[in-house]
Amino acid sequence: METKDLLKKVRKIEIKTRRLSDHIFSGEYHTSFKGRGMTFSEVRQYQFGDDIRSIDWNVTARYNEPYVKVFEEERELTMMLMIDISGSASFGSKNQFKKDIITEIAATMAFSATTNNDKIGLILFSDTIELYIPPKKGRSHVLRIIRELIEFEPKSQKTDLAQALRFLSGTQKKKAIVFVISDFMAGDYEQTLKIAAKKHDITGIRVYDIREEKMPDIGMVDMLDAESGKTKTINTGSKSIRLNYEKNYVNNVSYFKETFSKSGAGVVNTRVDESYVTKLLGYFKSR
Numbered sequence: 001m002e003t004k005d006l007l008k009k010v011r012k013i014e015i016k017t018r019r020l021s022d023h024i025f026s027g028e029y030h031t032s033f034k035g036r037g038m039t040f041s042e043v044r045q046y047q048f049g050d051d052i053r054s055i056d057w058n059v060t061a062r063y064n065e066p067y068v069k070v071f072e073e074e075r076e077l078t079m080m081l082m083i084d085i086s087g088s089a090s091f092g093s094k095n096q097f098k099k100d101i102i103t104e105i106a107a108t109m110a111f112s113a114t115t116n117n118d119k120i121g122l123i124l125f126s127d128t129i130e131l132y133i134p135p136k137k138g139r140s141h142v143l144r145i146i147r148e149l150i151e152f153e154p155k156s157q158k159t160d161l162a163q164a165l166r167f168l169s170g171t172q173k174k175k176a177i178v179f180v181i182s183d184f185m186a187g188d189y190e191q192t193l194k195i196a197a198k199k200h201d202i203t204g205i206r207v208y209d210i211r212e213e214k215m216p217d218i219g220m221v222d223m224l225d226a227e228s229g230k231t232k233t234i235n236t237g238s239k240s241i242r243l244n245y246e247k248n249y250v251n252n253v254s255y256f257k258e259t260f261s262k263s264g265a266g267v268v269n270t271r272v273d274e275s276y277v278t279k280l281l282g283y284f285k286s287r
Contacts, residue, residue, distance in 0.1 A: 012238050013107050013228035020277060021111035033077060033177050033201065043067045077177055078135045079120045080200075081106050081124040082164055083149065084182030086126040087157030087200040098207045101272050102181050103149040105280070109179055110142045122147065123170075124152055127160035135176075157184065164193040169199065169272060178202040183212075194263045194275050203266035203283070206256055210271055216246040 043056050046066035059067040083106055085099070085167045114137065121135035124144050131152060133145060161182065168178065169192075178200045196202060218236050235241060260267045266287070270279040 006147065006151055009095040009150055012141060013104060013146055013150075014111075014143065014243065017107035018111045019103055020108050021115060023267060026090065028281060032284045032287040039197070042070045044070055048106060060199060077113070077116070077118040077180070078172070078174065079109065079177045080123060080135065080172060081109060081120065081145070082123045082125065082168065082178060082180040084126075084153045084161070084180075084183075084184075085130060085152065086152065086159040087154075088159070088183055088185050096272050098183055098209060098272055101207050101270070101276060102152065103146070105181055105207070105276055106149055106173070107142070107146050107272075108280075109244045110145055113177075114142055118177075121176075123168060124154070125160070125164035125167075126154045126156040127163065128156055129157035129164065130154050132155075134171075151198055161186050162192040165189060165196045169196050176198060176200050179205055181205045181207065183208050185252050187252065187255050189261075191258045193233070193259060193265065194200050197263040197265045202260075202263070203268060205255060205268045205280075206253070207276075208269070208271055210273065213246070213249060215242045 043059050044067065046068050047056065048058075050068050054068040055071075056067050056069045060136065061090055073198065083102060087100075096117070101203075106122075113120050115135065117134035119137050120142060121153075122131065122133040124131040127179055133146060133148070159182070161180070163182070172178075178196070180202065184206050191200070220233060221236055222231055222233050257269075266283060268279055270276040270282045
């Protein structure tokens with residue numbers, strides 16, 4: 001993509017997602033994800049109804065009238081965006097790819113964090129760590145993240161979420177808010193998720209297309225497996241093939257929901273032709 005076209009696309013995504021984060025998400029985000037604790041702010045004169053346990057006895061003795069300590073939330077947090085950029089993210093059947101929605105969701109989350117003065121980091125993964133951007137603050141940093149989400153070309157088309165979670169645990173020593181955005185068409189990540197979820201506040205956002213749920217009966221079709229890169233001729237008229245396809249899909253979705261829930265992680269499901277805004281707001285309010 002040429003620089004001019006890339007900048008135009010970045011700007012378009014910024015306008016849309018920043019509007020969402022400023023007017024809808026930032027307050028919900030702030031409420032949903034708390035800081036690390038309370039830190040001392042100031043002292044002020046005692047007022048009726050104040051908790052007597054907060055009285056600062058040294059200042060009270062000095063001025064011969066009661067003063068209380070005031071604490072405020074230690075707000076600064078770190079958000080990590082873990083984005084699946086394997087081959088299956090490029091699928092789409094309604095004029096929009098899963099990758100486009102994933103980019104919009106990630107940008108909205110990033111601007112919401114920026115509004116709250118939090119740091120944002122990025123992990124792009126396939127079956128390897130494709131790109132790691134350490135957490136930083138600021139609009140220019142978020143714009144860099146959006147650029148990478150738009151134009152980064154993965155070296156591999158496969159998926160290994162377990163490896164990405166191990167990388168997260170190895171690089172983020174302090175507690176972080178983590179959004180894993182993927183179609184979760186992979187398995188065998190239960191143990192690594194359990195370990196990561198003990199330290200971090202993790203939410204899995206599953207982005208999917210309605211056409212992935214069932215295989216249509218359209219006869220003999222050459223199909224490309226986006227993750228293996230292999231083309232196979234499939235007889236979609238075979239009932240057993242369609243049932244196996246649906247069973248595999250249902251198993252992956254069930255594994256995602258059960259594994260994240262058991263680990264104490266959050267779960268969001270959004271289809272490419274649905275409003276991810278409604279889904280995310282509902283999730284934030286449920287917290």
